[in-house]
Amino acid sequence: MTVITRTGPTLEYPSGREIIAALKRAAVEYVIAVPDIVTSDGLLWPISRDPDLKLVRICKEDEGVSICAAMSYNGTRALLLMQQTGLMDSLNAIRAIGMDYQLPVCMMVGLQGKEAELKPAQSASYGVRIVEPVLDTMQISNRLIETAADVGHIASDIDQAYRASAPLCFLIGRSPT
Amino acid sequence: MMRRDHALEVLKPRVDEQLVVAVYQTLFDWMVIHPRDLNYVATGAMGQASSHGLGLALANPGREVLVFDGDGSLLMNLGALVSIANAAPANLHHLVFVNGVYEVNGAHPIPAAAKVDFATLARGAGYREVVEFTELEQLEAGIDAFLAQPGPAFAVMHIEPGESYPRDYAYIHSAAARARFRRALATS
Numbered sequence: 001m002t003v004i005t006r007t008g009p010t011l012e013y014p015s016g017r018e019i020i021a022a023l024k025r026a027a028v029e030y031v032i033a034v035p036d037i038v039t040s041d042g043l044l045w046p047i048s049r050d051p052d053l054k055l056v057r058i059c060k061e062d063e064g065v066s067i068c069a070a071m072s073y074n075g076t077r078a079l080l081l082m083q084q085t086g087l088m089d090s091l092n093a094i095r096a097i098g099m100d101y102q103l104p105v106c107m108m109v110g111l112q113g114k115e116a117e118l119k120p121a122q123s124a125s126y127g128v129r130i131v132e133p134v135l136d137t138m139q140i141s142n143r144l145i146e147t148a149a150d151v152g153h154i155a156s157d158i159d160q161a162y163r164a165s166a167p168l169c170f171l172i173g174r175s176p177t
Numbered sequence: 178m179m180r181r182d183h184a185l186e187v188l189k190p191r192v193d194e195q196l197v198v199a200v201y202q203t204l205f206d207w208m209v210i211h212p213r214d215l216n217y218v219a220t221g222a223m224g225q226a227s228s229h230g231l232g233l234a235l236a237n238p239g240r241e242v243l244v245f246d247g248d249g250s251l252l253m254n255l256g257a258l259v260s261i262a263n264a265a266p267a268n269l270h271h272l273v274f275v276n277g278v279y280e281v282n283g284a285h286p287i288p289a290a291a292k293v294d295f296a297t298l299a300r301g302a303g304y305r306e307v308v309e310f311t312e313l314e315q316l317e318a319g320i321d322a323f324l325a326q327p328g329p330a331f332a333v334m335h336i337e338p339g340e341s342y343p344r345d346y347a348y349i350h351s352a353a354a355r356a357r358f359r360r361a362l363a364t365s
Contacts (some may be wrong), residue, residue: 005361010260023275030235030236054235055264056231056260056264057260058228058233058256058257058260059256059257059259059260060254060256060270061218062222062224062225062228062254062259063225063228063231063254063256063257063260064228065225065228066195066221066222066225066228066229066231066232067228067231067232067235068232069221069229069232070217070228070229070230070231070233070236070317071235071236073233073235073236073359073361073362074236074237074362076236077321078232092222093221093222096221096222097219097220097221097222097225100221100350101219101221101350101355115223
């Protein structure tokens with residue numbers, strides 16, 4: 001397990017294997033994805049080789065909002081895996097399909113450019129700093145996944161999103177190992 | 178060129194248990210011509226019909242899914258052609274109704290209306306089957322063979338407006354419409 005030693009508290013990075021296990025515990029069947037360098041090695045490549053998860057590669061992230069929403073009508077669970085740039089590009093689809101229509105679109109978003117030792121709000125990157133405030137303004141539930149300890153609530157959060165029929169966004173602040 | 182309402186009348190007797198995702202004026206016409214609980218009316222954002230159709234097709238492999246797309250709508254989500262071809266759902270038939278304009282947004286022309294070739298785009302993306310229907314008689318003669326082909330299959334429907342039915346936006350965005358589809362999906 002990788003340990004942060006540069007500055008601040010010593011915290012274990014989140015484990016990709018444990019995140020994938022949490023998705024399975026939450027009965028996620030499909031992962032809809034556009035590649036993102038933050039989650040590439042720890043999540044997307046392992047998911048692409050995992051026989052228990054069906055990977056749908058898409059060209060643009062807003063396609064995934066619609067795919068996840070449409071799948072939810074018969075209870076099929078899916079996760080949209082992308083980078084925050086794709087999240088920003090998909091805000092209107094999330095607004096309309098996730099929020100206005102009250103559908104459970106679950107997203108996992110790599111925060112590309114975020115410094116490992118800083119919280120998103122402290123980042124030097126404007127594109128990282130605005131993500132949480134934008135999601136909060138849109139009243140979209142969001143949870144930061146930065147350490148191994150953060151992984152524990154993923155499955156229950158997804159369960160809750162489907163129970164509530166509401167969007168959910170996990171923000172991956174450090175590359176899963 | 179065929180009238181859109183006439184084309185939809187040809188499709189009507191061939192649509193029973195299929196899930197139908199339609200958009201804009203084609204949807205509004207279809208809701209009157211063939212009102213049914215398995216019409217998926219809530220696509221939310223322009224361009225997204227084909228992606229909703231892909232999600233439905235993958236999550237419901239035992240059902241046939243028909244997407245009645247618009248040309249302006251498809252242009253807003255062209256990458257979906259490639260995503261659909263890659264996922265290759267055999268139960269997805271994608272029909273794009275081409276009239277060359279953004280009909281419900283003031284009838285402004287789509288970019289390159291006289292040049293863009295949707296059949297070539299779908300072939301290039303990798304759809305398994307691509308056909309074009311220009312005249313009503315041709316549609317009547319060929320639609321059964323098209324629908325019998327495994328998907329992903331793509332049909333270019335060259336249409337002009339016919340009778341245009343009311344644009345009931347309040348209904349298509351309503352919770353009642355989504356609940357109606359969800360119930361029908363669970364019980365049919």
